Amino acid sequence: MGKVLSIVVRQANLYNVENRAQKVISQAKPQPAPTFESNLKDLDRVLKKHPDLIQELNVKNKALDDKLKVVFVTSTDSEHEPLRAQDTEKALPSDRTTTDDFEFGHLEPLKVAKGHCTLRQAIKFISDHHSSEAEWTTSKIAKEYNIKESVIRNILSYFKTFELHVPDEKLEKRKLLLKIPNKTDSIK
Known part of the structure; x- marks a missing residue:
């Protein structure tokens, strides 16, 4: 069916092609796209200063044409160099292993500006604070990392x-499957 359809479409496209082509050729040339208003203002300004500019541009300048005839370019090379030099003696890289990715997806800076912290430092003080809030207070973290206490409070x-978080009922089912005795079973 696809071949039959393509033949029909081709015949429809070729139908009356000469008359359609003549109709397009006999039409007037298409109008250029309108220019911007700023371009029209610039053109008017230039034409006011130099009214003969369009005529000068349409006439061949004999002096420039004569200078162009004097200029000649000659090649001094006897052989043409290829566009891409192929060095067969060039050594290929010996190490073809890929580089390891960074731990947090990007390279951490060596120096950290005052009032800033790296992702590693932020994760460390967040986990320290949540593990022991009494020891790692916001003021202690702020002093250690040179960050405002309000910023640390917001981060935390x-x-x-x-x-x-494992729900208790799933934990119980898993203990039964693994046959791990409960703490209460060992007391009895």
């Missing part, structure tokens, strides 16, 4: 490290 309130 809005960002947390991942924690694994």
Whole structure:
């Protein structure tokens, strides 16, 4: 069916092609796209200063034409150099291993500006604070990392490290499957 359809479409496209081509050729040349208003203002300004500019551009300048005839370019090379030099003696790289990715997806800076911290430092003080809030207070973290205490307070309130929460009933089912005795079973 596809071949029959393509033949029909081709015949429809070729139908009356000469008359359609003559109709397009006999039409007037298409009008150029309108120019911007700023370009029209510039053109008017230039034409006011030099009214003969369009005539000068349409006439061949004999002096420039004569100078162009004097200029000649000659090649001094006897052989043409290829566009891409192929060095067969060039050594290929001996180490073809890929580089390891960075731990957090980007290269950490060696120096950290005052009032800033790296992702590694932020994760460390967030986890330290959540593990022991009494020891790692916001003021202690702010002094250690040279960051404003309000910024540390915001970081600690809005960002947390991942924690694994297993519901008790799933934990019980898993213990039964693994046959791990409960703490209460060992007391009896």
